[in-house]
Amino acid sequence: METYYNPADLARFEEIGKNAPDLAKKFFDYYAAVFADGALTEREKSLIALAVAHAVQCPYCIDAYTRACLEKGSNLSEMTEAVHVANAIRGGASLVHGVQMRNIAEKISF
Amino acid sequence: MDHFNKTLAAHDLQLTRRETTTLQINVGLLCNQTCRHCHLDAGPDRQQENMNQKTAEAVVAYAQRSKFDTIDITGGAPELNPNLPYLIESLSRISSRIMLRSNLSALNNGKNARLMDLISLHQVVIVASFSSLDESQANGQRGDGVFQASIKALQKLNSIGYGQSGTGLELNLVANPTGAFLPVPQAQSEKRFREVLHKKWGIEFNHLYSFANVPIGRFREWLKASGNFDAYMKKLANAFNPCAVDAVMCRALVSVSWEGYLYDCDFNLARSIPLGGCKRTHILDMPGKPQPGNPIATSDHCYTCTAGTGFT
Numbered sequence: 001m002e003t004y005y006n007p008a009d010l011a012r013f014e015e016i017g018k019n020a021p022d023l024a025k026k027f028f029d030y031y032a033a034v035f036a037d038g039a040l041t042e043r044e045k046s047l048i049a050l051a052v053a054h055a056v057q058c059p060y061c062i063d064a065y066t067r068a069c070l071e072k073g074s075n076l077s078e079m080t081e082a083v084h085v086a087n088a089i090r091g092g093a094s095l096v097h098g099v100q101m102r103n104i105a106e107k108i109s110f
Numbered sequence: 111m112d113h114f115n116k117t118l119a120a121h122d123l124q125l126t127r128r129e130t131t132t133l134q135i136n137v138g139l140l141c142n143q144t145c146r147h148c149h150l151d152a153g154p155d156r157q158q159e160n161m162n163q164k165t166a167e168a169v170v171a172y173a174q175r176s177k178f179d180t181i182d183i184t185g186g187a188p189e190l191n192p193n194l195p196y197l198i199e200s201l202s203r204i205s206s207r208i209m210l211r212s213n214l215s216a217l218n219n220g221k222n223a224r225l226m227d228l229i230s231l232h233q234v235v236i237v238a239s240f241s242s243l244d245e246s247q248a249n250g251q252r253g254d255g256v257f258q259a260s261i262k263a264l265q266k267l268n269s270i271g272y273g274q275s276g277t278g279l280e281l282n283l284v285a286n287p288t289g290a291f292l293p294v295p296q297a298q299s300e301k302r303f304r305e306v307l308h309k310k311w312g313i314e315f316n317h318l319y320s321f322a323n324v325p326i327g328r329f330r331e332w333l334k335a336s337g338n339f340d341a342y343m344k345k346l347a348n349a350f351n352p353c354a355v356d357a358v359m360c361r362a363l364v365s366v367s368w369e370g371y372l373y374d375c376d377f378n379l380a381r382s383i384p385l386g387g388c389k390r391t392h393i394l395d396m397p398g399k400p401q402p403g404n405p406i407a408t409s410d411h412c413y414t415c416t417a418g419t420g421f422t
Contacts, residue, residue, distance in 0.1 A: 077246070
């Protein structure tokens with residue numbers, strides 16, 4: 001069955017540079033610099049990326065950063081907690097807007 | 111995926127021996143564990159494939175006439191071979207550095223007090239398998255209870271001076287990935303293991319080595335059964351690093367099996383690919399070290415040792 005997402009496309013990511021090579025180079029250079037060891041370790045950055053991948057619900061990123069987390073030495077407990085962090089922020093972001101709902105409701109209610 | 115030799119040729123490289131400085135002795139396939147990444151399919155049922163006294167004596171004689179700098183004793187679990195004390199005592203008179211590869215649980219099983227005394231007396235370097243800081247990952251790879259047994263063994267080794275500065279007793283760890291993925295870069299892994307092992311369990315060690323899992327033996331079977339084989343082989347081949355070829359261990363090592371036959375490395379031994387890809391040679395028929403410049407037999411598993419920073 002055809003789908004919009006094909007796992008093999010992940011390995012073709014760099015093809016995005018075919019019609020805009022300068023922009024792609026800037027992006028991939030920046031990307032590599034972001035994930036290099038710095039004040040945060042590569043392992044910590046991969047866990048953040050895994051959480052963000054779930055927040056933006058990108059199947060390519062989930063695939064890539066599940067593997068990256070394991071290859072950087074993280075374990076399933078840490079990775080599951082990272083996904084919960086994404087979930088807490090996403091859920092919290094919805095819930096905190098409930099204050100806006102309450103403000104409006106209170107304003108227009110007796 | 112190209113054959114390994116084709117990839118070497120594409121980079122204008124050849125895999126040949128330099129001076130052989132290490133004799134690796136595989137004393138047998140008997141092991142108390144059945145690790146899922148084992149390239150030898152070692153386990154408790156491999157009772158018969160264990161080096162006997164006669165072969166052990168022939169190995170010592172070969173080491174004597176060849177004068178290796180380093181002896182690297184492996185298995186299976188070498189602790190389960192009754193000839194291990196003889197090998198350590200005899201070989202420590204011949205070579206300056208004796209290494210013992212241990213799964214830790216076989217070393218610290220309550221029956222090896224004499225062996226513990228012997229290894230420290232002869233300053234045998236312990237190279238201990240310790241795959242992960244996470245108990246479920248480690249047990250998933252190595253078997254239930256192995257993680258805690260490994261922690262206790264490392265603490266015991268520390269208590270007799272291993273891994274402690276000034277004792278001369280060297281304790282090194284080997285971390286293999288717990289699945290079909292590449293290892294953590296060695297320097298990063300060593301730093302984290304040192305911090306966590308010290309903080310949680312008060313454990314000290316000298317060095318940590320990160321090795322990729324080799325797609326042969328039990329691990330190959332698992333890769334195939336789980337549908338990971340093709341992707342894993344591609345991952346290894348894509349990570350080929352031409353700079354790693356110069357330092358791969360087979361260039362300076364010769365491996366002898368529990369039966370006394372010679373191989374270019376323990377992985378070729380596991381696949382029965384004889385030394386130099388030629389006719390099988392027994393140590394009784396080997397006058398000395400393999401000659402520098404001799405070819406090294408290769409196969410697809412060689413991509414493991416050239417992936418990333420390599421397997422030295």
